[in-house]
Amino acid sequence: MTLPASAQSTRYDIDKKDTPRPVLSVLNKYVKTLRSSKDLDDCAKAFVSIAGGSLVNEDGKSLRGTVQRFGLKKDYENIKFYADPIQITRIAKLPATTSGFGPSAIRGPRYKIWIAKKDGAGGMPAPVTILVPEGHATIKSPKVVNVGSY
DSSP: OOOOGGGGSSTTBOOGGGSOHHHHHHHHHHHHHHHHOSSHHHHHHHHTTTBOGGGBOTTSSSBOHHHIIIIIHHHHHHGGGBOSSOOEEEEEEEEEEEESSGGGOEEEEEEEEEEOBOTTOOSOOEEEEEEOOOSOSSOOSOEEEEOOOO
């Protein structure tokens, strides 16, 4: 998913205190899943419960074919370069958009949250994008809708 150029500016930045607790909870669960899974298959099984939008198949119960092999794999292998516990460097609340297909498509505002690298690890903070569904019949909790940034 490509975010608009405005997502890179600070126009939509908000304070951490203005970020819904369930969004931060999903972020922490994602990072914990990446760090604690014994292997990539284990990671994918745990991740599917907080994944949404275009990361999941229409049934919402399984990851799309390329997610585990590419984006999730990159995050799983590189989470070791990020601060533990996580350090949030920036949060942007982006306008509502739709992500996904069929019954698992969700629409709502997105929170793009950047986390810092650990001391001594080069590079910039990396973002995780979490969408808060609005008006969906069954999907009520925030979902990670973008992976592969770590």
